[in-house]
Amino acid sequence: MVTQEQRRRQLxxxxxxxxxxxxTVARRKTHARNAIIASVLGVIVIGxxxxxxxxxxxxxxxxxxxxxxxxPSASAPSAAPDPCEKAAAGEVKTETWKxxxxxxxxKSADYTMKMATTCGEIDIALKTAAAPHTxxxxxxxxxxxxxxxxxxxxxxxxxxxxxxxxxxxxxxSGGPGYTIPDENLKDKTLAGGVYPAGxxxxxxxxxxxxGGSQFFLVYQDxxxxxxxxxxxxxxxxxxxxxxxxxxxxxxxxxxxxxPNATVVINxxxxxxx
Numbered sequence: 001m002v003t004q005e006q007r008r009r010q011l012x013x014x015x016x017x018x019x020x021x022x023x024t025v026a027r028r029k030t031h032a033r034n035a036i037i038a039s040v041l042g043v044i045v046i047g048x049x050x051x052x053x054x055x056x057x058x059x060x061x062x063x064x065x066x067x068x069x070x071x072p073s074a075s076a077p078s079a080a081p082d083p084c085e086k087a088a089a090g091e092v093k094t095e096t097w098k099x100x101x102x103x104x105x106x107k108s109a110d111y112t113m114k115m116a117t118t119c120g121e122i123d124i125a126l127k128t129a130a131a132p133h134t135x136x137x138x139x140x141x142x143x144x145x146x147x148x149x150x151x152x153x154x155x156x157x158x159x160x161x162x163x164x165x166x167x168x169x170x171x172x173s174g175g176p177g178y179t180i181p182d183e184n185l186k187d188k189t190l191a192g193g194v195y196p197a198g199x200x201x202x203x204x205x206x207x208x209x210x211g212g213s214q215f216f217l218v219y220q221d222x223x224x225x226x227x228x229x230x231x232x233x234x235x236x237x238x239x240x241x242x243x244x245x246x247x248x249x250x251x252x253x254x255x256x257x258x259p260n261a262t263v264v265i266n267x268x269x270x271x272x273x
Contacts (some may be wrong), residue, residue: 081248082248082260082261082262083119083244083245083247083248083261084117084118084119084245084261084262084263084264085118085119086118087118087149087262087264087266088118088149088264088266088267090148090149090266091149092148092149092150092168092170093144093145093146093148093168094168095144095146096175096176096177096178097176097177097178098177098178099178100133100137100178100179100180101136101137101140103132103133103136104136104139104140105128105132105135105136105139105272106128106272107128107129107132108128108129109128109272109273110125110126110128110272110273111126111128111135111139111270111271111272111273112124112125112126112270112271112273113126113138113142113232113268113269113270114267114268114269114270114271115147115165115238115265115268116265116266116267116268116269117152117241117263117264117265117266118262118263118264118266119241119244119245119261119262119263120237120238120240120241120244121237121238121241122217122234122235122237122238122241122242123234123235123237123238124200124232124233124234124235124238125232125233125235126138126231126232126270127184127187127230127231127232127233130183130184130187130231131183131184131229131230131231132183133180133181133183134180134183134184134202134211134229134231135231135270137176137180137213138231138270139270141176141213141268142268142269142270143270146168146176146213146268147165147166147168147213147265147268148265148266148267148268149264149265149266150165150166150167150168150170150264150265151165151170151262151263151264151265152164152165152245152259152263152264152265153165153167153170153171153172153258154172154250154256154257154258154259155245155246155249155250155256155257155258155259155260155261156250156255156256157246157249157250157255157256158254158255158256159222159223159255160222160223160224161197161218161219161220161221161222161246162195162216162217162218162219162222163216163217163219163242163245163246163259163263164203164214164215164216164217165214165215165216165217165263165265166203166213166214166215167213167214168213172214174213174214175212175213175214176212176213177212178212179209179210179211179212180202180209180211180212181209181211182202182204182208182209182211182227182228182229183229183231184229184230184231185226185227185229185230186226187226187230189230190226190230193223193224193225193226194221194222194223194224195218195221195222195223195224195228195230196218196221197218197219197220197221197239198218198233198234198239199217199218199230199232199233199234200215200216200217200218200230200231200232200233200234201215201216201218201228201229201230201231202214202215202216202228202229202231203215203216203228204227204228206227208227211228211229216228217234217242218234219239219242219243219245219246220246244261245259245261245263248260248261
């Protein structure tokens with residue numbers, strides 16, 4: 001017999017997947033419209049390749065409505081106190097690239113990613129051998145300062161429990177201009193259709209091989225299809241930071257919106273251990 005809690009989680013997952021599908025359709029319509037405009041004007045516009053889902057997931061979970069989600073509705077509860085510090089001075093970079101960078105990492109070596117955020121440091125042990133394209137891409141982008149000064153734009157607190165980051169636009173629609181292949185989808189940690197707490201995984205559009213720069217950090221076990229590349233494990237201290245962010249809640253009061261905590265990545269680094 002299905003329990004009420006299991007049914008609630010199932011409905012949350014189904015809602016999430018429907019949102020993903022709607023975003024994908026909306027993006028396709030937008031791309032088609034832009035193509036027609038470009039042909040009429042004789043102008044070729046080159047932009048970001050994808051927006052990301054997992055709900056992972058905001059145009060992704062919601063591109064056209066990201067701005068609305070970032071603003072609490074009239075019925076939303078009062079925001080919890082912001083537990084984070086003021087962001088370091090600096091500007092988000094807007095550079096993009098036409099293709100995935102060549103793999104330059106040592107696939108047999110261990111790599112660590114450090115997110116120095118306004119809310120604390122989050123250290124991540126990367127799964128280099130299992131996800132070399134993903135780790136290499138993050139190493140490349142971090143070295144370019146791509147993630148520096150970017151906001152983590154989405155927090156989900158109902159059904160799935162993740163903090164989503166990696167979009168320089170801060171709205172869920174940005175990317176590096178290229179995509180990377182899905183990897184490590186049969187990771188033994190994903191048993192039972194659950195992304196366990198402490199996992200970092202790639203966001204995507206809901207289609208295969210559409211990951212770019214957006215990613216999500218799982219702060220509580222979350223039931224999701226094994227469609228999002230798991231590429232690292234968050235440290236114990238990093239989990240404490242995530243739990244602090246989650247405790248502050250999100251802006252809509254509905255369990256999916258901009259975090260009330262001002263989560264900014266001051267500096268991202270990837271180093272060989």
